[in-house]
Amino acid sequence: MSGILESESDNDDSLQSSTVSSVSDSLRQQQQLHQEQQQQQSSSSGTPRNATTGNLVQSRLEHYSRRLSMLGLDSSQEVVAPDANSKIEPTNVIESDDSYEPTQDVPISASLQLHQLPQVTNRAIEKIEKQASGTTKSQEKVQIRFQPIGSISQINPSVCKITATQPFSLVVQFLKKRIKVDEVFCYINNSFAPNPQLIVGNLWSHFKVGDELIVSYCGTTAFG
């Protein structure tokens, strides 16, 4: 965790010190500053100096909360984000608690056909069903790279892994949780918005660049 904060504060100009190395340290600093500001306010209110300090503190607090939210501290039910207290790995894993598979049951009238099939087809279907239950257990994963468009916050780390058999809607869900927004627009290769039911593995094999599926995201419509 400290790794992230250090690397972030490095490229952050609004922070006075680049030595903030942990949440507790930075929290203490915020509190100190806040107390100082309150004291100043009570003693000499309305001076120009006070205004600038106030702004500074406010922007720092905002920045701080933004970074906290980036760490994904709150727990989620549908999407399991890695625990912020655990060791940060170079990639994230997108997982869903229930192994939702984008398949549908067959309507009754069509399933009647199953009783009128040649023996050999019945055996083939048994085989397919067995395989299907086997593949849910398989953990083949593909890589996704997230790219923010415009003012939306960046996701860190930007490369995530997801089980190939999951639908794309799970990626969107994960992203929404991660960057704390209600609405996000996702595009593949800066071109099109995929159907949320599409299997990520399918998308990856068609549209990957190198070894990654590039998903750009935006708070508003970006590509029509």
Add this chain to the structure above:
Amino acid sequence: MCVNALPREKAGTTMNMDQIRELVWSGAINVQINVKQSLLLNEVSHKESLVNVRIPRDTYLVLYLPAIVSHLRNSLKIDPNGNDGGTYWFEFEDVPLFWNYPLGVLYDSMLALNPPGRVSRDTENSINVWKIELAYGSNPPAGVIPLINGIDQIKSYWMHQWKQSCYILNGSAKQVMSLSMQDSQQFWGSILNRDRTNFGRISSKIIPKRPKFIPIILHQTLPDIKRIQLSATECKDDGSLQTVADLAKIQFPEFFQDNQVLMKAVSNGIEVPLHSNVFELYQRLMSFDGFLHVCICLVSNDEYGEA
């Protein structure tokens, strides 16, 4: 024939491309929409709780939703102007219909259509009707895209399907993005107004003569319903033409045993030969969303015995 589709005998060499496209474009299905009992006001007669409508195969079912709801407005409990966050969807035998696939594809895949079986049920004095249900609620079943923005949402979804198929065909979405404002308006208009001339004119700007890949969606119909999106090349690595059977063999090797083929490829309500080249089939039978939808259906016991 009520469930209008390509007559199988005529689809051979005697028909030219334009005639086939015309048949695909005008294929239609008789649909009867019954309202779920829980959505009906008390004292509504059976007759007032259903709508019969003939809908083109090659369009989205939801484009007809406003007309259906308006027809039923005096029978429904739902306030048309209310804002309770609910959304409509359709079901067939309690299986939700994903509106984002063409109606004909939904019909073929939900019934695991075996075309000869359908033809034998047709008689002079009866018509085939597909009976589906209209449902409503704030939590649509998993997989159903909630309709929150009416026709604009449908249009936008459709445009993105085209961008995606354009990307597969050409390697980028440029051909769709660079359509003039007038063209893209007319393109969507051609779907709403069933204007095949404009549709053909504008889609030909997107579909190249020599595509990089061909956008195909295979719909597995049994033992469960599953969609597999493919990008197929026109030719195989060895230079020979890629056929429907080639693609199906990779996805469903179990249906190809020794010399026996246990499956059929069904598109637009007709069985297509497994040896058809994928690009030729795409040019003839592609849907209005830029994809070729092929349902994988099974050979019945009777047919198997004959073979």
